[in-house]
Amino acid sequence: MAHDVAIIGSGFAGSLLAMIARRQGRSVILLEKGAHPRFAIGESSTPLSNLLLEDLSLRYDLPGILPLTKWGAWQRAFPDLDCGLKRGFTFYHHRFGHRAATSANREDQLLVAASPHDGIADTHWLRADVDHHFVREAQKIGVEYLVRVELDEAVEQNDEVRLHAKRQGRELQITARFVVDASGPRGFLHRALGLPEIPLPDFPPTQGLYTHFRGVERLENLFRRNGAQPPYPIDDAAVHHVFDGGWIWVLRFRSGITSAGVAMVDSLAAQMRLHEGAAAWERLLERLPTVRDQFAGAAAIRPFICAPRLAFCSGAVTGRRWALLPSAAGFVDPLLSTGFPLVLLGVARLAKVMEEHWDSSEFDARLTAYSQRTCGELFATARLIGSLYAAMDNFPLFVSLSLLYFAAASFSETARRLGNPHLAGSFLLHDHPALRTQLPGLLERARVARSKPDAENLREDILRAIEPFNVAGLGRPERRNWYPVDAEDLLSAAQKVEASREEIRDLLDRSGFWARGASA
Numbered sequence: 001m002a003h004d005v006a007i008i009g010s011g012f013a014g015s016l017l018a019m020i021a022r023r024q025g026r027s028v029i030l031l032e033k034g035a036h037p038r039f040a041i042g043e044s045s046t047p048l049s050n051l052l053l054e055d056l057s058l059r060y061d062l063p064g065i066l067p068l069t070k071w072g073a074w075q076r077a078f079p080d081l082d083c084g085l086k087r088g089f090t091f092y093h094h095r096f097g098h099r100a101a102t103s104a105n106r107e108d109q110l111l112v113a114a115s116p117h118d119g120i121a122d123t124h125w126l127r128a129d130v131d132h133h134f135v136r137e138a139q140k141i142g143v144e145y146l147v148r149v150e151l152d153e154a155v156e157q158n159d160e161v162r163l164h165a166k167r168q169g170r171e172l173q174i175t176a177r178f179v180v181d182a183s184g185p186r187g188f189l190h191r192a193l194g195l196p197e198i199p200l201p202d203f204p205p206t207q208g209l210y211t212h213f214r215g216v217e218r219l220e221n222l223f224r225r226n227g228a229q230p231p232y233p234i235d236d237a238a239v240h241h242v243f244d245g246g247w248i249w250v251l252r253f254r255s256g257i258t259s260a261g262v263a264m265v266d267s268l269a270a271q272m273r274l275h276e277g278a279a280a281w282e283r284l285l286e287r288l289p290t291v292r293d294q295f296a297g298a299a300a301i302r303p304f305i306c307a308p309r310l311a312f313c314s315g316a317v318t319g320r321r322w323a324l325l326p327s328a329a330g331f332v333d334p335l336l337s338t339g340f341p342l343v344l345l346g347v348a349r350l351a352k353v354m355e356e357h358w359d360s361s362e363f364d365a366r367l368t369a370y371s372q373r374t375c376g377e378l379f380a381t382a383r384l385i386g387s388l389y390a391a392m393d394n395f396p397l398f399v400s401l402s403l404l405y406f407a408a409a410s411f412s413e414t415a416r417r418l419g420n421p422h423l424a425g426s427f428l429l430h431d432h433p434a435l436r437t438q439l440p441g442l443l444e445r446a447r448v449a450r451s452k453p454d455a456e457n458l459r460e461d462i463l464r465a466i467e468p469f470n471v472a473g474l475g476r477p478e479r480r481n482w483y484p485v486d487a488e489d490l491l492s493a494a495q496k497v498e499a500s501r502e503e504i505r506d507l508l509d510r511s512g513f514w515a516r517g518a519s520a
């Protein structure tokens with residue numbers, strides 16, 4: 001079987017790149033070791049990931065994917081594909097043995113809205129449904145799709161890669177001019193080509209435990225209201241319960257399913273005996289009374305999955321005729337939902353390489369550049385999330401550090417929406433000239449800051465560093481850790497994204513900012 005492009009792994013990203021390659025006129029084969037529908041983890045989208053997906057859907061004419069980029073459009077187009085409403089990022093800090101504090105000063109919580117109303121909100125994806133949808137869309141436009149393929153060998157030869165597999169007892173020989181591995185961390189090519197694994201910089205070893213539940217209580221039913229209205233319903237979000245050494249995520253789906261799990265450093269995982277699965281989950285909740293209450297009536301609907309090592313980084317990302325998607329090249333942590341934007345940035349970059357350099361002598365050099373950017377972004381993500389782990393016992397510091405993420409993400413989204421993507425070329429703006437020199441020092445200080453004055457000084461320095469990118473009113477003391485999406489923040493920051501107030505107003509109109517319940 002000879003193809004232009006072979007893609008290994010039919011998660012949403014593999015199927016998406018397969019569709020794009022088809023639209024570019026290539027013959028494409030998509031190889032999956034299992035079959036859909038199947039469980040997959042990695043469920044929470046963000047404004048930036050939805051914008052990247054929207055850009056790709058429009059650029060490569062994928063009308064079956066476009067509605068998935070906003071809650072409202074999704075409900076209208078695909079009411080049968082399960083998803084959850086994500087209006088923002090909700091964080092509560094917990095001390096072992098104590099209930100989460102919900103005092104009026106809001107020192108132990110952080111709410112960052114990602115959208116002004118449900119219509120254009122982000123979503124949690126029930127991956128069994130969504131990945132199945134992506135692969136059906138790929139088949140519709142002529143991607144050849146094979147399930148239950150047991151790949152066992154990959155050999156690079158001159159201008160092609162030869163793959164060997166077994167399927168239904170038969171040998172399969174597939175050659176392709178370009179092979180993309182979308183089979184996830186420690187995936188097929190990493191193993192078949194014997195690529196080295198390298199450590200992520202400044203990131204602690206962590207483990208994970210997760211499953212799907214039914215019957216998880218909404219936090220808003222557990223907390224007593226003390227006056228002010230939060231910027232969005234706190235449960236219609238990616239909910240993070242943060243504690244010393246780790247954090248729990250809670251993502252609710254429309255169908256009543258809730259995805260929840262925990263990521264934690266090795267020392268805590270050993271104390272909790274995380275490898276024991278359900279029993280370890282119960283032990284952890286015993287230490288977190290508020291979360292225990294939230295899960296009091298809940299039942300797991302599938303076995304717990306224990307991940308003894310969450311983070312991963314491959315020592316090589318590309319060869320002459322192959323590339324790993326960012327999701328196969330590495331993974332840091334579910335914190336801040338960085339997986340989707342990283343992989344979508346990678347899909348967009350590989351799409352461009354295939355589109356512009358397929359037959360040119362530049363192909364190799366472009367792949368090398370892709371590899372460098374992929375590693376640079378993974379490393380930057382690791383450094384930021386590593387410093388957040390170091391601050392999980394110091395929530396004010398955790399909040400300050402997370403503003404680095406929210407400032408970079410909202411600035412990047414705005415710049416891209418305005419058609420100025422060059423202002424935000426790298427994920428987390430990690431190689432932006434104005435941040436590049438400051439970031440390492442700030443993150444290093446966060447890893448060692450212990451005293452209150454240290455944390456306060458660092459907050460001031462972080463706020464100064466993000467000022468040129470802060471288009472969301474982040475850090476304003478009167479907001480007391482609750483950040484709505486406020487049009488005036490964007491309007492008054494227009495010059496930071498090289499725009500006029502008029503252009504920002506147009507942008508808000510175009511993106512459906514004002515249209516309650518409807519989507520652009």
Ligand SMILES: Cc1cc2nc3c(=O)[nH]c(=O)nc-3n(C[C@H](O)[C@H](O)[C@H](O)COP(=O)(O)OP(=O)(O)OC[C@H]3O[C@@H](n4cnc5c(N)ncnc54)[C@H](O)[C@@H]3O)c2cc1C
Pocket residue numbers: 008009010011012013014031032033034040041042043044045149151182183184185187188208210261310325327328331333334336337338339340341343
């Ligand atoms: C615990 C956890 C939570 C996460 N939460 C989030 C989140 O909330 N938000 C976010 O943005 N990111 C999150 N991520 C990251 C997210 O999972 C990935 O970014 C995303 O799944 C990447 O999608 P993908 O399609 O590239 O690969 P995957 O979803 O990993 O799909 C890989 C596909 O390849 C197939 N495959 C594997 N091996 C082979 C083989 N040998 N041959 C053929 N096929 C193969 C698999 O069956 C699967 O279908 C999380 C990750 C983890 C581990």
